[in-house]
Amino acid sequence: MHKVKTKSDALHAASYAARWVDHPVPKFRIPSEGMDPDAAYLLVHDELNLDGNPALNLASFVTSWAEPQAERLAAETLGKNMIDQDEYPQTEAIHERVVSMVGRLFHAPPEETPVGTATIGSSEAIMLAMLAHRTSWRNRRKAEGKPIDRPNLVIGADVHTCWEKFTRYFDVEARIAPMKPDDYTLSAADVEARVDENTIAVGGLLGTTFTGQIDDLADIDELLQRIRAERGWHVPFHIDAASGGFLAPFTRPELLWDFRLPSVRSINVSNHKFGLVPPGMGTVVFRDKSDLPDELVFHIDYLGGDMPNYSLNFSRPSSSVILQYYTFLRLGYRGYERIAQAMIDNAEALTDGLLRTGAFIALHDRESFPVVVVRAQDPDELDVFQLSDALRRRGWIIPAYPMPPDAQEVNVLRMVVKESFSRDMVDLLLDDITRELSNGNGRPRTDPHGDVARKIC
Numbered sequence: 001m002h003k004v005k006t007k008s009d010a011l012h013a014a015s016y017a018a019r020w021v022d023h024p025v026p027k028f029r030i031p032s033e034g035m036d037p038d039a040a041y042l043l044v045h046d047e048l049n050l051d052g053n054p055a056l057n058l059a060s061f062v063t064s065w066a067e068p069q070a071e072r073l074a075a076e077t078l079g080k081n082m083i084d085q086d087e088y089p090q091t092e093a094i095h096e097r098v099v100s101m102v103g104r105l106f107h108a109p110p111e112e113t114p115v116g117t118a119t120i121g122s123s124e125a126i127m128l129a130m131l132a133h134r135t136s137w138r139n140r141r142k143a144e145g146k147p148i149d150r151p152n153l154v155i156g157a158d159v160h161t162c163w164e165k166f167t168r169y170f171d172v173e174a175r176i177a178p179m180k181p182d183d184y185t186l187s188a189a190d191v192e193a194r195v196d197e198n199t200i201a202v203g204g205l206l207g208t209t210f211t212g213q214i215d216d217l218a219d220i221d222e223l224l225q226r227i228r229a230e231r232g233w234h235v236p237f238h239i240d241a242a243s244g245g246f247l248a249p250f251t252r253p254e255l256l257w258d259f260r261l262p263s264v265r266s267i268n269v270s271n272h273k274f275g276l277v278p279p280g281m282g283t284v285v286f287r288d289k290s291d292l293p294d295e296l297v298f299h300i301d302y303l304g305g306d307m308p309n310y311s312l313n314f315s316r317p318s319s320s321v322i323l324q325y326y327t328f329l330r331l332g333y334r335g336y337e338r339i340a341q342a343m344i345d346n347a348e349a350l351t352d353g354l355l356r357t358g359a360f361i362a363l364h365d366r367e368s369f370p371v372v373v374v375r376a377q378d379p380d381e382l383d384v385f386q387l388s389d390a391l392r393r394r395g396w397i398i399p400a401y402p403m404p405p406d407a408q409e410v411n412v413l414r415m416v417v418k419e420s421f422s423r424d425m426v427d428l429l430l431d432d433i434t435r436e437l438s439n440g441n442g443r444p445r446t447d448p449h450g451d452v453a454r455k456i457c
């Protein structure tokens, strides 16, 4: 949330734009007069120069580049609202194709009736999936005459914040399995210790936000099948494939993580990550339409025609769906495979280079994900927060953070190696890291008493 600056009269100090603007331009209220479009463009453009350079941003999983043809399609579809299905039927037809392409990539079973929708990202997709599972759980409990006041969700501490957001916003108990100092994923034993008849779903990760590792998905699936057979609890398994959904199918097609696992009832993916479209695009797919209770789907008729809608918001840009369609056609399966492999190879080169310095221990899954996560070999010699700050001065955006509870003693650096991050960039980054290390810029700061000041937040 941002503070509404009700009292500030601060003015823009325009640089080049000042050549065209002859009146003061306030920063926190709408100016009384407009200005020439070129001047407005320059003013905004100049302000954005203060942002980091997306090409050097290794913090984010999100795609920061599009081909000129994709940009052209984005500009052409700027004014089309995705919700207006009746007015833009071809956009809706493309939406349906994109959902099918994603569902089939995840082995949606043809003997059932899989359904899905594009969302604004994985957060909305996860909320929609969890709301569906909560409602299904409630309906089942009501039919059995059982109480419905204590729903819970079983997840690991390795989940993205959007999972906890769901539990707080929608009043569901979060049963979170903590991490261990040397184990950062969710196991079947973690789930077994927490699951019960009030569990609306279990969330498993194909690529955790923290280390890019994969939860023990096949074991958890087996556990949930056994629980169903022995105790009659129907606990749906949801796979959060935000980052892994467009990697594993290409890099490890034999890995069982998707609808091939019988307990998996829904999957989300962030198309704006390794689906290679710019921000604003996710997908949720349900194994069968019975996983999405009818009462959650709204039928809207006031825009013309009958428009079934399952979303948290209403209006949204259609360009992201169009761009995903473009990218699927443009790259094809082989194109995704080639790009995923190139990213993993570059991540490998970066990992090897970091390990050669002798200063780091690698924590990530080297086989599956182009995400490099390292901690200090000796935290008394290297403070990853200091190193992150030093690299920021060179323009690199590489976050340092403590792992979640109960592994919060472990501080890491995370580098997402995206398509834009070439082997050349790997070498440049390694040069900079080596230089900063030998200049002592990663050394822990000492407090006035000589103790090591660790930054654990």
Ligand SMILES: Cc1ncc(COP(=O)(O)O)c(C=O)c1O
Binding pocket: 061, 120, 121, 122, 123, 124, 159, 160, 162, 205, 207, 208, 209, 240, 242, 243, 270, 282
């Ligand atoms: C595992 C995981 N789940 C969910 C999300 C949220 O995704 P989005 O930004 O698409 O809402 C992220 C974001 O990084 C993630 O890594």
